[in-house]
């Protein structure tokens with residue numbers, strides 16, 4: 001067989017490209033895993049914002065603060081709860097008429113939620 005430098009270079013380029021692609025995929029995977037770790041750590045150290053808590057735990061029954069078949073409007077809650085502490089107490093305890101108590105919020109998260117409510121409604 002005659003020596004064909006051109007085909008050798010061609011094969012070499014092909015291999016280099018394949019190897020490069022494999023490496024890029026690997027690097028991407030490592031980065032993605034690192035990002036995941038970072039987000040997990042953020043969540044462990046940081047607290048949920050008021051808006052996050054509202055969407056997660058309140059919005060189903062008080063959509064946008066308005067009434068639904070599951071809960072009343074909370075738009076004029078300020079008339080019912082004169083102090084922030086009363087409101088916090090109600091949120092944590094819930095009520096017998098169908099409002100579930102929020103027992104697993106940290107005090108920071110409860111504060112975030114109450115501030116969000118007073119800003120939004």
Ligand code: HEC
Pocket residue numbers: 053054057058059060061062070071072073074076077080091095096097098099100102117
């Ligand atoms: C399963 C449905 C449900 C969920 C979830 C829920 N609530 Fe309620 N909520 C109710 C019901 C029912 C009442 C009426 C209870 C009562 O008056 O005793 C109520 C009452 C309230 C009131 C008093 C309104 C007023 O003016 O009388 C506030 C404020 C309130 N909810 C805030 C929240 C917040 C904040 C969250 C999220 C942390 C939340 N609720 C989650 C059902 C729900």
